[in-house]
Amino acid sequence: MMQHCFDYIDRNQGRFLQELQQFLRFPSVSGDAGYKEDVNQCALWLTDHLKKLGLDAHCISTRRHPIVRAATRGSASKRVILYGHYDVQPADPLDQWQTNPFKPDLRDGFIYARGATDDKGQLFAHIKAVESLLQTAGRLPCEVLFLLEGEEESGGSSLEEYIKAEKANLAADAVILSDTDMYDENTPALTYGLRGTVALEVKVKTAAFPVHSGSYGGAIGNPVTVLSRLISSCVGPDGRILIPGFYEDVRPLADWEKENIRRLDGRDRNLMAETGVRKIFGEPGFSTLERIWTRPTFEPNGISGGYEGEGMKTIIPAFAVAKISLRVVPDQNPQKIAGLVSQYLKSICPEYASLEVTVLSTSWPILFDVDNPMFQAGRKALQCGFGAEPVYMRCGGSIPVVNTFWQVLEKPVILMGFGLNSDGAHSTNERFKINNFIRGAKASAALIASL
Amino acid sequence: MMQHCFDYIDRNQGRFLQELQQFLRFPSVSGDAGYKEDVNQCALWLTDHLKKLGLDAHCISTRRHPIVRAATRGSASKRVILYGHYDVQPADPLDQWQTNPFKPDLRDGFIYARGATDDKGQLFAHIKAVESLLQTAGRLPCEVLFLLEGEEESGGSSLEEYIKAEKANLAADAVILSDTDMYDENTPALTYGLRGTVALEVKVKTAAFPVHSGSYGGAIGNPVTVLSRLISSCVGPDGRILIPGFYEDVRPLADWEKENIRRLDGRDRNLMAETGVRKIFGEPGFSTLERIWTRPTFEPNGISGGYEGEGMKTIIPAFAVAKISLRVVPDQNPQKIAGLVSQYLKSICPEYASLEVTVLSTSWPILFDVDNPMFQAGRKALQCGFGAEPVYMRCGGSIPVVNTFWQVLEKPVILMGFGLNSDGAHSTNERFKINNFIRGAKASAALIASL
Numbered sequence: 001m002m003q004h005c006f007d008y009i010d011r012n013q014g015r016f017l018q019e020l021q022q023f024l025r026f027p028s029v030s031g032d033a034g035y036k037e038d039v040n041q042c043a044l045w046l047t048d049h050l051k052k053l054g055l056d057a058h059c060i061s062t063r064r065h066p067i068v069r070a071a072t073r074g075s076a077s078k079r080v081i082l083y084g085h086y087d088v089q090p091a092d093p094l095d096q097w098q099t100n101p102f103k104p105d106l107r108d109g110f111i112y113a114r115g116a117t118d119d120k121g122q123l124f125a126h127i128k129a130v131e132s133l134l135q136t137a138g139r140l141p142c143e144v145l146f147l148l149e150g151e152e153e154s155g156g157s158s159l160e161e162y163i164k165a166e167k168a169n170l171a172a173d174a175v176i177l178s179d180t181d182m183y184d185e186n187t188p189a190l191t192y193g194l195r196g197t198v199a200l201e202v203k204v205k206t207a208a209f210p211v212h213s214g215s216y217g218g219a220i221g222n223p224v225t226v227l228s229r230l231i232s233s234c235v236g237p238d239g240r241i242l243i244p245g246f247y248e249d250v251r252p253l254a255d256w257e258k259e260n261i262r263r264l265d266g267r268d269r270n271l272m273a274e275t276g277v278r279k280i281f282g283e284p285g286f287s288t289l290e291r292i293w294t295r296p297t298f299e300p301n302g303i304s305g306g307y308e309g310e311g312m313k314t315i316i317p318a319f320a321v322a323k324i325s326l327r328v329v330p331d332q333n334p335q336k337i338a339g340l341v342s343q344y345l346k347s348i349c350p351e352y353a354s355l356e357v358t359v360l361s362t363s364w365p366i367l368f369d370v371d372n373p374m375f376q377a378g379r380k381a382l383q384c385g386f387g388a389e390p391v392y393m394r395c396g397g398s399i400p401v402v403n404t405f406w407q408v409l410e411k412p413v414i415l416m417g418f419g420l421n422s423d424g425a426h427s428t429n430e431r432f433k434i435n436n437f438i439r440g441a442k443a444s445a446a447l448i449a450s451l
Numbered sequence: 452m453m454q455h456c457f458d459y460i461d462r463n464q465g466r467f468l469q470e471l472q473q474f475l476r477f478p479s480v481s482g483d484a485g486y487k488e489d490v491n492q493c494a495l496w497l498t499d500h501l502k503k504l505g506l507d508a509h510c511i512s513t514r515r516h517p518i519v520r521a522a523t524r525g526s527a528s529k530r531v532i533l534y535g536h537y538d539v540q541p542a543d544p545l546d547q548w549q550t551n552p553f554k555p556d557l558r559d560g561f562i563y564a565r566g567a568t569d570d571k572g573q574l575f576a577h578i579k580a581v582e583s584l585l586q587t588a589g590r591l592p593c594e595v596l597f598l599l600e601g602e603e604e605s606g607g608s609s610l611e612e613y614i615k616a617e618k619a620n621l622a623a624d625a626v627i628l629s630d631t632d633m634y635d636e637n638t639p640a641l642t643y644g645l646r647g648t649v650a651l652e653v654k655v656k657t658a659a660f661p662v663h664s665g666s667y668g669g670a671i672g673n674p675v676t677v678l679s680r681l682i683s684s685c686v687g688p689d690g691r692i693l694i695p696g697f698y699e700d701v702r703p704l705a706d707w708e709k710e711n712i713r714r715l716d717g718r719d720r721n722l723m724a725e726t727g728v729r730k731i732f733g734e735p736g737f738s739t740l741e742r743i744w745t746r747p748t749f750e751p752n753g754i755s756g757g758y759e760g761e762g763m764k765t766i767i768p769a770f771a772v773a774k775i776s777l778r779v780v781p782d783q784n785p786q787k788i789a790g791l792v793s794q795y796l797k798s799i800c801p802e803y804a805s806l807e808v809t810v811l812s813t814s815w816p817i818l819f820d821v822d823n824p825m826f827q828a829g830r831k832a833l834q835c836g837f838g839a840e841p842v843y844m845r846c847g848g849s850i851p852v853v854n855t856f857w858q859v860l861e862k863p864v865i866l867m868g869f870g871l872n873s874d875g876a877h878s879t880n881e882r883f884k885i886n887n888f889i890r891g892a893k894a895s896a897a898l899i900a901s902l
Contacts, residue, residue, distance in 0.1 A: 031762030208727025214848025276659025306753030311482030397665025
């Protein structure tokens, strides 16, 4: 049966890619209110596409962006939920893209566009898997329920609320999600752990408005200097976080994890090539993969204040603001961490400045039990679709909805990613390898067929 | 004779203000290439205005913005140069202005506009003084030569080059310049010292482009964190500058200066009201006026990097940049200081980041001998125009052209300001007190008449 389905996938690859290009054309940037209607149009297109495949599809309004819900028709004793998100990160800085982020470009075996790998391309592989099974086998061995949200990139909570409210109607045997990476180009992976996040905005004010640095300089605090000191007081030159109590709840690695990571590690050279950094950096005493997968971080994502235009303006700015996100790891509690950071910043902010710390969002870190039988099904499906044995990984990123599924439905979440770390998710020139799109669709079909 | 002239000034106040409003309508922002033609139009208007008053006026092209040169006609054995600048600082942030910065508004005894006090309003007082003397006395006791530049706010050097080149034709007995402050609303001042500046752009890069903070966070240096550490390593929490050797050449205050400043000091409460800061801040061991007038500073004027839009973007930025200006004091050498700062920043920048330090401009600090006889003429003229005894001040700001006049022409520069510290130069809602405009014109007329 699988060979029949795989042939269909290979035969229809060209059309699949054309459809994916249509999907990628929507600038569904959920974090910027200016794109609200584009997010909506993208959801409507997706709903329509799923209807055409024969699914019972609905575009469900929420307080922010729609949820696309679509189920295969007909009765089945088992049900699997397929999660994905159709929203994307902002595309700026636009001048650093080789081609328009919302005009998908096929070149060198990749499809380039914002959202290509994160997550439109990956979720589309699952949709094409369901289409291929329906077209070749007629019906599926289980019901497939797509839950596709539009707020993942902007800390939205509509799907979380929906899952909690609809809990009784969402009973499922497993949840499948592809928003993680493969280990490398030829090695698929199952991800069993994710870092959580704490996203903050930190604003420092001194004067009520910008003042002349000649007339007042020396007698007025400078908010850029204060904010700089706050940031450099939170994280040391060696990358260690200096906030008191910060590391208290970090769970040490199990022996098998240390050994597994030791075997997988050694990607420092790749990492330098992927990012263009001249030297690897990080917390002393840990390897690169340990740092990315298992250690918490403190990262300013952006900073601004005062004059940023051409030339010079000799002012003392009135305020400076930083967007800062921390990655947290098991068993850190993100709310507790947000509190520790706020409290520490307040304790070191000088009296002549005022400080506002706003918690923009938090999400929990997660660790799944790898002995779970669903993982075995996932492992076999990846082997079948990619023709290679998958490895077990943790992931440096955060997928808050995984927590929601785990906490609300109490079912394991199979994290099987078809993307590569070098795909440029959240960055410029984001791309998705066409071969992984196709092999991912095959692995998804194999998993659904096996349930 | 002066009474006649003063009556003319009082009688024509309404028209003078209308003309000043026309002058202020030009957005002559010299530091932003987008306003180049506005700067040019402003210079042409000014030239035309001076011609109409009967002066021999020329708008002289330079590599950047024009110089307006205008001389009273007829022979005279003495010559005084009147300096001013018709260019202005950028007006942003525009949303913090109560009225449009380029639509002058008269309210509460002030004229509000970008450039009202710095320097269009002040230089216009001198123009109106010359007009009033010509209209009431027919001719002047000395030749008045206006040199009005359009690059003062953007570190330009065209006037400096012009003065050096035209040195032989610019012989003068004194230079008069109004780009400084009065001591307070009722006390005019002569300024005998200025701080110099060193303006730098500091750029830190790590990765070649922004990368996902989940996929790479922990193994890649963050340029915002690095730049924050560089800034907070240059200046301590108490305001002391930490760059090795920085204070080496600072000349201690003379006893009479200490005593003079002690008498004038005590404006902490005003300063808090003017700027809205909740607490005075500055280098330990110095009073507020000492800090502003006589001590060097290190001020970030602006900072930017990474995501500055709405919501959150979980990236590690590729670069971060700060515009930083230092104020330097006698006998610091601005070039030497620029070198010290660059060298120090390079020595502390971590290996995983690359650093670019660009020196945008420098200007020398200056101290005039207050026993100079020209100061006495200035003192008497201010007394006559304002009806109050002027005080001697130093100034926290920098007026590079004063150095040029002093070094090239070897003539004393009389710094008699008609503005107030609370006028908001370089800030939003900049204004100029109408009464000071009028009293300034009278003082200028009295000084010219006395030479």
